[in-house]
Amino acid sequence: VTDDDPLERLAAALEAVPPEAPDARAQARARLEHLLTTPVLHGEQPVAGLRDRTPVRAGREQHPGGRPGLERPASRRLRAALIVLFVTTAAGTGVGLLVSASPSPPHGPSVAGHSSVPSTASTTTTTARGRGPTPSTHRVFDGVIIVEAPPVGYQPRVSEKDVLARYTGPGTLAAGASSVTVLLGTVTDSEYTRAGRPIIDHRVAWVLYAVGVEEILYGCGQAATTPAACPSSARARLVEIVSPLTGGVIDDLEY
Amino acid sequence: MGVTLAADLNPQVVLAEAFEQHFEAVRRFAYGRSTASPGLRADLADEIASETFARAVQLWPRFDPSAGTLRAWLFGIAANVTRERDRAGRRYLTAVGRVVALRDPDGRAGSAASGIEDHELVVGLLSKIQPPVREVLLLVAGLGLSYEEAGVALGIPEGTVASRLSTGRRQLARLLAATQDTTGPGRRSG
Numbered sequence: 126v127t128d129d130d131p132l133e134r135l136a137a138a139l140e141a142v143p144p145e146a147p148d149a150r151a152q153a154r155a156r157l158e159h160l161l162t163t164p165v166l167h168g169e170q171p172v173a174g175l176r177d178r179t180p181v182r183a184g185r186e187q188h189p190g191g192r193p194g195l196e197r198p199a200s201r202r203l204r205a206a207l208i209v210l211f212v213t214t215a216a217g218t219g220v221g222l223l224v225s226a227s228p229s230p231p232h233g234p235s236v237a238g239h240s241s242v243p244s245t246a247s248t249t250t251t252t253a254r255g256r257g258p259t260p261s262t263h264r265v266f267d268g269v270i271i272v273e274a275p276p277v278g279y280q281p282r283v284s285e286k287d288v289l290a291r292y293t294g295p296g297t298l299a300a301g302a303s304s305v306t307v308l309l310g311t312v313t314d315s316e317y318t319r320a321g322r323p324i325i326d327h328r329v330a331w332v333l334y335a336v337g338v339e340e341i342l343y344g345c346g347q348a349a350t351t352p353a354a355c356p357s358s359a360r361a362r363l364v365e366i367v368s369p370l371t372g373g374v375i376d377d378l379e380y
Numbered sequence: 381m382g383v384t385l386a387a388d389l390n391p392q393v394v395l396a397e398a399f400e401q402h403f404e405a406v407r408r409f410a411y412g413r414s415t416a417s418p419g420l421r422a423d424l425a426d427e428i429a430s431e432t433f434a435r436a437v438q439l440w441p442r443f444d445p446s447a448g449t450l451r452a453w454l455f456g457i458a459a460n461v462t463r464e465r466d467r468a469g470r471r472y473l474t475a476v477g478r479v480v481a482l483r484d485p486d487g488r489a490g491s492a493a494s495g496i497e498d499h500e501l502v503v504g505l506l507s508k509i510q511p512p513v514r515e516v517l518l519l520v521a522g523l524g525l526s527y528e529e530a531g532v533a534l535g536i537p538e539g540t541v542a543s544r545l546s547t548g549r550r551q552l553a554r555l556l557a558a559t560q561d562t563t564g565p566g567r568r569s570g
Contacts, residue, residue, distance in 0.1 A: 131549055131552040131553040131556055132517070132521035132545075132549055132552070133521075134498075134502055134552075134556065135412075135502055135506070135517060135518075135521050135522050135552060136521055136522050136523075136524075137498075137499070137502075138412075138498065138499035138501075138502035138503055138522075139408045139409075139411070139412055139499070139503075139518070139522040139523065140408075140499075141497065141498070141499035142407070142408050142411045142412070142422075142425070142499060142503075143422050145404075145407060145422070145425070145426045145429075146422065146423060146426055149426040149430070150403060150426075152430065153399075153403065153426070153429060153430035153433060154399060154403075156430055156433075156434055157395065157396070157399055157430075157433045157434060157437065158396070160434055160437040160438075161391060161392045161395060161396065161437055162392070
């Protein structure tokens with residue numbers, strides 16, 4: 126490196142930039158090749174896994190079709206300290222991380238016999254079906270971190286405000302939370318690829334680790350997910366990534 | 381209304397070739413442009429480079445070869461993606477920063493460490509330069525784009541490119557000198 130020219134030193138510095146992560150280039154190439162061979166229309170995303178292959182138009186109904194309700198033993202509901210939900214957004218699949226420092230409300234849930242955790246978890250689905258949850262059940266959550274994950278090949282035109290509006294209104298995931306943090310664009314690969322293989326970005330695992338996750342309830346997505354790929358492989362991936370970090374329990378919501 | 385000349389090109393061929401030719405440069409640009417901490421910068425650069433080409437597919441109908449080179453167009457996209465990610469990154473760090481301090485006492489998540497490499501030092505100093513100037517520095521001095529290409533990429537006239545480059549050179553020299561004053565002249569690697 127020459128001594129006196131800062132621009133030459135800058136050029137040398139860029140030459141010395143660490144190489145990309147293993148597979149990063151291959152993944153980027155595969156992503157590009159996929160996009161080049163798959164029509165992506167403005168405002169629409171071809172969604173793998175939908176039987177009729179109907180594109181989901183951004184801004185329209187996020188959760189077409191009904192899904193089975195969430196049924197879990199009450200005793201297990203009380204154990205949850207964190208919920209990881211893959212939620213389908215208008216733009217595709219997102220990830221919601223709900224962090225709770227107190228697994229159960231101090232005075233019990235407003236719905237007798239039900240803890241807040243599954244009530245909150247089911248918000249995603251019940252809202253879609255028009256059965257809103259009881260807002261007061263959300264008060265157990267001391268803080269909510271929502272990670273908005275743009276799907277592969279589609280850059281949602283969302284803002285923090287959009288996401289807050291989506292998740293914090295009455296009857297939504299983060300309703301009643303004492304604090305909400307929205308992270309945008311930090312987990313670009315944390316959704317389901319066209320190959321049906323879910324990838325949970327290491328940043329998600331890092332966040333989980335950082336917040337000291339002790340237990341995880343996992344539910345996976347809706348319209349944009351391939352039903353066959355949804356809970357088993359996605360859950361396996363979550364376990365693979367998160368368990369070594371947290372030593373926590375992965376508990377499938379069995380969507 | 382401009383004519384979409386890109387319609388005459390086959391994006392499957394052009395963008396696939398562009399990927400092979402420019403992926404690394406786009407990644408380096410993102411690495412240098414980002415204000416993320418060193419521990420996150422490399423991963424972020426990977427993401428931005430990937431996102432740049434993905435977005436190029438979506439934006440392909442708007443590519444006008446008569447307005448500039450494909451390389452310049454790609455760097456323009458990369459600049460936009462990097463700006464977006466930096467904003468998101470600041471929220472991200474704000475959200476978890478306090479926890480990191482507790483969970484990451486060794487600073488693996490990106491705190492400055494002793495024995496920092498020269499490239500990290502220089503790139504770190506870049507973050508102290510205003511983004512518009514930094515972008516010009518990276519594109520022209522760092523990656524060898526012409527003034528014209530950099531102007532197309534950033535949407536500014538060539539004269540502005542030259543002006544910002546001059547400013548950037550001065551600022552970078554000053555920052556490097558200040559660093560040498562505090563660390564001694566032996567920091568450079570070569």
